[in-house]
Amino acid sequence: MSLIARDISVRFGARRVLDGLTLPELKAGEVTVLAGPNAAGKSTLLRAIAQLVPHQGSTVLDGKDLARIPALDRARLVGFMPQTLPSGSSLIALETVIAALRAGRSIPAHQADAAAMAVMDKLGIAALALEPLDSLSGGQRQMVSLAQAIVRDPRLLLLDEPTSALDLARQVRLLSELRRLAAEGRVVVAVLHDLAVAAQWADRIVLIHDGHVHAEGAPESVLTPALLAQVYGVDARVERCSRGRLMVLIDGEHAPL
Numbered sequence: 001m002s003l004i005a006r007d008i009s010v011r012f013g014a015r016r017v018l019d020g021l022t023l024p025e026l027k028a029g030e031v032t033v034l035a036g037p038n039a040a041g042k043s044t045l046l047r048a049i050a051q052l053v054p055h056q057g058s059t060v061l062d063g064k065d066l067a068r069i070p071a072l073d074r075a076r077l078v079g080f081m082p083q084t085l086p087s088g089s090s091l092i093a094l095e096t097v098i099a100a101l102r103a104g105r106s107i108p109a110h111q112a113d114a115a116a117m118a119v120m121d122k123l124g125i126a127a128l129a130l131e132p133l134d135s136l137s138g139g140q141r142q143m144v145s146l147a148q149a150i151v152r153d154p155r156l157l158l159l160d161e162p163t164s165a166l167d168l169a170r171q172v173r174l175l176s177e178l179r180r181l182a183a184e185g186r187v188v189v190a191v192l193h194d195l196a197v198a199a200q201w202a203d204r205i206v207l208i209h210d211g212h213v214h215a216e217g218a219p220e221s222v223l224t225p226a227l228l229a230q231v232y233g234v235d236a237r238v239e240r241c242s243r244g245r246l247m248v249l250i251d252g253e254h255a256p257l
């Protein structure tokens with residue numbers, strides 16, 4: 001199982017946001033982080049892979065062209081967790097997870113209830129099941145959004161800044177879950193801004209700059225002061241903490257290029 005995304009171009013009006021972007025082949029079992037400056041095109045790329053935005057280029061999952069699969073079948077293969085948290089719903093959290101599960105297939109009510117509840121329980125949010133979605137905190141809604149994205153047991157999981165509203169413990173919970181989902185044979189791709197978190201959890205980092213892949217590879221090869229200066233314009237140090245993990249420390253902006 002792998003995802004091959006080649007020559008992806010996206011235009012909004014006259015503006016070309018992605019211009020023939022090609023990702024390395026992303027294999028099942030790996031967690032890939034897309035990183036890069038604001039407006040670099042990371043969300044647009046995820047949305048193009050999920051077939052949520054018109055684009056040129058090919059996105060092939062395990063030999064199947066995602067653009068040619070009927071939308072309902074694609075919904076079973078691809079889970080997408082958007083950057084914007086769900087709101088404006090009159091449903092309780094459990095109902096939103098059930099609705100995500102039932103998209104594209106008919107499942108008896110009792111089975112859908114049990115499956116949605118099981119996912120919420122696994123994510124440690126069973127206690128939120130009967131709460132109205134709109135009454136939840138940002139972090140709680142983010143965990144419900146993850147439940148919606150994974151409840152159909154997708155082969156490809158695309159997550160846009162999935163930890164942005166989470167406290168430290170829930171970040172660890174979510175990222176551990178992503179690692180587990182990948183280890184079970186899924187392709188997992190997440191946009192993250194925190195490069196120290198990316199270094200700890202990702203197998204591969206793809207650094208996107210100005211609609212292109214500027215660098216990609218293992219965290220050690222991508223998180224270098226030179227690349228961070230080129231892409232972010234910051235003066236960064238990359239050091240290892242006592243446990244050997246990479247830390248990215250910012251000393252200032254406008255690094256000499």
Ligand SMILES: Nc1ncnc2c1ncn2[C@@H]1O[C@H](COP(=O)(O)OP(=O)(O)OP(=O)(O)O)[C@@H](O)[C@H]1O
Binds near residue numbers: 017
């Ligand atoms: N629907 C849209 N219509 C017009 N322009 C858009 C649309 N979606 C995105 N863009 C533009 O495309 C560019 C890339 O946006 P995108 O959201 O992909 O960036 P990003 O790398 O995810 O940024 P961030 O880190 O800030 O979330 C931005 O300039 C944005 O204004």
